[in-house]
Amino acid sequence: MGSLVYIDARQVDTKTVIREMKRPYSLEEYIEKVKPIVEDVRERGYAAVREYSERFDTRSFDDPRVARSEMEEALREIGDEARWALEVAAKRIREYHEATMPRDTVREGYGLVWRPVERVGAYVPAGAKPYPSTLLMTCIPARVAGSRLVVAASPPYRDRGFKAHPLIEAAALVAGIDALYAVGGAQAVAGLAFGVNPLPRVDKIVGPGSPYVEAAKLIVSTETGIDMVAGPSEIAILADDSANPELVSLDLLAQAEHGAFSSAVLVTPSKSLADQVASRIKDHVREPHMGLVFVVVTSSVGQAIGIVNEYAPEHLEIVMENPRDVVNEIRNAGAVSLGEPVAYMDYAAGPSHVLPTSGAARWRGGLSVYDFLKPIALVSAVDEETLDAAIVLARLEGFRFHAESLEARKKAR
Template sequence: MKIVPVEDFDLRREVEYGTPEQNAAAKRIVQDVKQEGDAALLRYTEELDRTKLTASGLRVTEEELKAAYTKVEPSFVEAISAAARNIRAFHEREKRNSWMDLQPDGSILGQIIRPLKRVGVYVPGGKAAYPSSVLMNVIPAQVAGVPEIVMVTPPATGGKEGINPYILVAAAEAGVHEIYRVGGAQAIAALAYGTETIAPVDKICGPGNIYVALAKREVYGAVDIDSIAGPSEIVVLADEQADPEFVAADLLSQAEHDEMASAILVTPSRQLADAVAAEVKRQLESLPRRDIAAASVEGYGAIIVVESLKEGISVVNRLAPEHLELMVQDPMAIVGLIENAGAIFLGAYSSEPVGDYFAGPNHIIPTNGTARFSSPVDVDDFIKKSSMIYYSKEALLKNGEAIMELARGEGLEAHARAIEVRLKREIEGRD
């Protein structure tokens, strides 16, 4: 793992979202499914996923969900159920209520909060299957009150056996029973525009490969999306007290996701930098996903040596990482100085996988520096808000002239006259 002084490291990581050929392919697939429905959906599933299906075979049956429980360990069911409880408890605290404020003049201003009606969840199945992502997408939507949640996942996430049983068990534990065996850009198009078999949704959530990301960007506007997710990222800010074995293990926990994942240590300690570099090399040797993690470390990993912890905080805020670990002696003393990070893990025992799987906060977090202006998935992602205005006669008589002044200042006479006609009626009525 390369060790570099901060002045030699480019703190701006810009991920290109696909080649021109990939963009064109995603757009073509989306348009074909939009126009042809199930016919295109089935054609692309056979061509790209090498799985021949019929329209009637797209939906996963209840019998398949029940059978999935026989293919996983009871300990997994127990663990995923406990994780679901923790995630639900955390997101319950995010719930909002509609509100109204009665003004002294009789006007009522407020906000009406409603859940989205139908949400689509994409669960990937490429380099790895992620049952935990099922929970992280579905549970906040349920807490928000979304009545219809549909899940799509590639037809062979479990190889020749079909859909990975761990994904199906996670879905069942989360309470999802409308599931379709379809993936890629074609699945995103089906969710966005609907087909003869799959009804359209209001919002699409969940990570996927580059074609999924490009398709989500293509359909945005017809539906809402959570984000265009980039490769996973972790930054560890550590002082001389940090355990190099812990730091290296946590860096590799993200490096094993993808060859483009980013794993960075920021430290004022050259001694720690050397020890972590050695540890990363040692731990890589026994990783089952060694080739992926090694490519990530080589291409996007680094140990940045700074002059002080204060400078390290500045570097972290410029990086705006998806995951940030504060492996320092007193993390509570500096957490308030962290301005840009998707999720912040404090102390030696708050390893990033604790958040990935079990603690409760959502693990779908902004990437590619977007933590500067966006947030993890939460209940707010699955609600919509309507402003409510009940203006009393007294309020309009008092403020009507000001409203007309503003309207005419913008050159919108009809706006002004909509107020004026009411003011005249009241004045004439008094006469």
């Protein structure tokens, strides 16, 4: 059951407010539980994957790969409206990521070229609810970036004859990935990291999951790339008197329904708006499976912006009279919505909804084509001045052969 916390920040500093809002997120206890699973998969391969699937998902397959015919059946099964929604969202997501692809930069003497991560595995949750949108949000950017192999793993669906949830299977077809595997949990992450036949070994694993999945990603990250460690979902709404309290309330509740550990925060200099929103949501947040909602009243817009930047939210929604003026002052946020509901960003706005949580927006952004690209530096046409500088630095650091290598090249020019 969630709860509502009302904070009057007009007489306290930003650090005090953040201390009250922040909830520490640690994977330590999950790492201890997951590590034996990861190591068992490393040692015994798919036999271990299957055993853990039977234990945790109550179902497993000799061959977990979902056939294309099953995906096509799923696409028919979900109906025209669901198919239309998946295709429209996929088109917008693809367009957004195509527009953000970087270009190679080549100058006289140096340059930078981009090359795709060759093999990508996406984890797509499907526990209490299926997340076909996550398959689109993780696999399409990899495809746009040019990854040669793009596969996804998702837990087997218990209630039907499909290997994975029909919506996940349909999304896989719409996204045009190479393969979908009906495997979930830490065992799926380990299988993709090590390549236990029939699961392929991938170069990078992306996508959100339970704390067990995130712990497994962290464990394998020393030998396989990962996108980020995703914690509970969170939103901050920065609003003023121009905001509609009913719409703000619904946007907060939409994020709080992600689960008991999710956080939804309203930060506003308007006490009137804060009071109206608190009144509207106080009963709803007490429902089962709702998260924690904070309503924070500040002394000024400047203090509100300071709190948001320190909080570094996964999602930031700016609902103010001039949101484009305010966004220039935002330094830390996974993704920013200018007046539109974050729920739109969750599904069809274009940017990926896989975003940094728990303050990680201070050092990285959301999943994008850059997560599936590698910048490779080029060097050519050495000039005399920088070559001489390199020789001096090599001597200063005591690397004799570095210096001699450079000096010999200088003489040979």
